Amino acid sequence: MSRVVMITGGAGTIGQVLLDRPEREGWRAVVLDPLPLPEAFASRADVEQVLGSLTDRDAVEHAMRDATDVVHLGAVSTEDEWERILDVNVTGTRTVLDAASERGVGRFVYASSNHAVGWYTPRDAGGLLADDAPPRPDTYYGWSKAAGEALVRLYCERGRMRGVALRIGHCFPEPRTGSRLPVWLSPVDTRALVQASLEHDIEPFQVVWGVSANTRSWCSREGGRRIGFTAVDDSERYADRFPESPGVDPDEPLGAHFVSMPLGEASAVR
Numbered sequence: 001m002s003r004v005v006m007i008t009g010g011a012g013t014i015g016q017v018l019l020d021r022p023e024r025e026g027w028r029a030v031v032l033d034p035l036p037l038p039e040a041f042a043s044r045a046d047v048e049q050v051l052g053s054l055t056d057r058d059a060v061e062h063a064m065r066d067a068t069d070v071v072h073l074g075a076v077s078t079e080d081e082w083e084r085i086l087d088v089n090v091t092g093t094r095t096v097l098d099a100a101s102e103r104g105v106g107r108f109v110y111a112s113s114n115h116a117v118g119w120y121t122p123r124d125a126g127g128l129l130a131d132d133a134p135p136r137p138d139t140y141y142g143w144s145k146a147a148g149e150a151l152v153r154l155y156c157e158r159g160r161m162r163g164v165a166l167r168i169g170h171c172f173p174e175p176r177t178g179s180r181l182p183v184w185l186s187p188v189d190t191r192a193l194v195q196a197s198l199e200h201d202i203e204p205f206q207v208v209w210g211v212s213a214n215t216r217s218w219c220s221r222e223g224g225r226r227i228g229f230t231a232v233d234d235s236e237r238y239a240d241r242f243p244e245s246p247g248v249d250p251d252e253p254l255g256a257h258f259v260s261m262p263l264g265e266a267s268a269v270r
Contacts, residue, residue, distance in 0.1 A: 002026045005198065006067035006105075008054060008096060009074030011035045014111065014171050017187045018071065018194055019047060032063040032074065054092030057099075064099040069107040069198055072096055075148075079139045079258070079267045089144035090151070097155045108163040109197045110152045112207070114183050114219075115142030116167060118255020122218045122248055129254070131167070131223030132207040138255035140263055149207065156205040164197040164227065168210035169219070175238050178245025179256040182216040186233035189213075193229050200228035216248050 003026060009015055010031030016038070019029060023046045031037060031049045041047050052059025054074050064070075074096075076088045093110075100108055118138030120129055135146035149165040156163040169183025170176070171190055185193070189212045197208070208223035213231035216239075224231065239245070253259045261267055 002028070003068050003198075004028050004030060004066045005069045005071055006030045006032065006063050006100075007071045007073060008032045008060075008063075009072075009111075010049075011037050012073060012077070014073050014168070014190060016041065017171070017190050019044075020187070021191060030063050030067065032059060054088055054095060057095055060095050061099050064096075064103050064105075067100070067103055067105055069109070070096065070100050070105050071109045071111075071194060071198075073111045075111070075144070076141065078270050079141045079261045079263070079265065081266060082140055082264050084266075085140045085144045089141070090147050093148045093151055097151060100161060101155055101159055105161055107198055107202075108152060108156065108161050109194060110148060110163060110165045111210075112149050112165045112167045113142060113145040114167055114169045114211075115139060115255050115258050116146040116149065118142050118253055118258050120254050121251050123250040125218055128218055128220040129209075131209050131220050138253065138258040139261055142255065142258065153205040162202050163205045164202060165205070165207045166193060166197065166210040167207060167219075169212075171210070175235050175242075177256070178239075178242030179252065181235040181239060181242065181245065182214055182218060182248060183211050183254065184214055184233075184235035184238075185210050186212045186231075189231045189233050192231075193224070196224075196227045196229035202227055218248065 011033035019041045050063040119136035137143040152163045169185045170180035171185040175184045209219040212233040215236040
């Protein structure tokens with residue numbers, strides 16, 4: 001059976017990480033994004049782009065027309081005005097879920113965030129923070145990701161779609177700050193995590209941490225094991241770049257700098 005994976009926000013950082021792999025027989029990606037893909041991806045035979053936003057129902061439905069699976073990355077990806085967060089991250093997610101449900105999509109992979117639980121500290125966790133720890137968002141952005149998790153669960157449990165919410169940490173080629181060493185998610189692990197979410201037998205809905213095998217991580221790996229994901233990279237090899245972060249502070253919130261961002265003010269910081 002051929003697989004057509006509709007990727008919202010596919011021109012963004014994580015989307016390009018997912019596309020940066022050899023063509024795979026029987027798999028095709030349809031990218032929905034208001035920004036064009038770089039030529040290296042746009043010219044590939046196994047990639048199609050639909051230019052459009054999550055707020056454009058017609059564009060969403062057009063991109064969904066042949067989809068067998070969805071990877072929903074599209075979002076306002078940091079703190080912003082309440083109205084914009086609500087419009088894109090919540091209503092936009094509902095629009096994608098509506099289209100996926102109508103199309104009979106089998107698998108829905110949702111890019112949630114560590115900021116959905118950003119107020120937890122290592123002391124709170126008392127060990128490893130569970131994949132499905134109750135939400136403790138650090139911003140409107142984090143709240144919208146927790147709301148998105150609940151929406152995906154609602155649609156999956158009411159229908160036949162199976163969903164995975166990935167609480168993604170710091171997904172960049174290399175960690176940008178010392179505080180993000182515990183939650184770094186490498187490109188290699190990003191691809192493996194999403195692939196496992198699409199291919200492995202899963203429950204109707206589950207939450208999984210999206211972090212690499214970091215020495216400093218205090219996030220559970222049990223959810224990853226349940227979907228056949230084993231991380232291989234470790235942020236510790238970058239630790240000497242951040243001498244101001246010699247270890248894990250038991251009282252530092254998971255959301256780090258997000259907990260002090262003014263609510264509802266647009267920020268370029270991620």
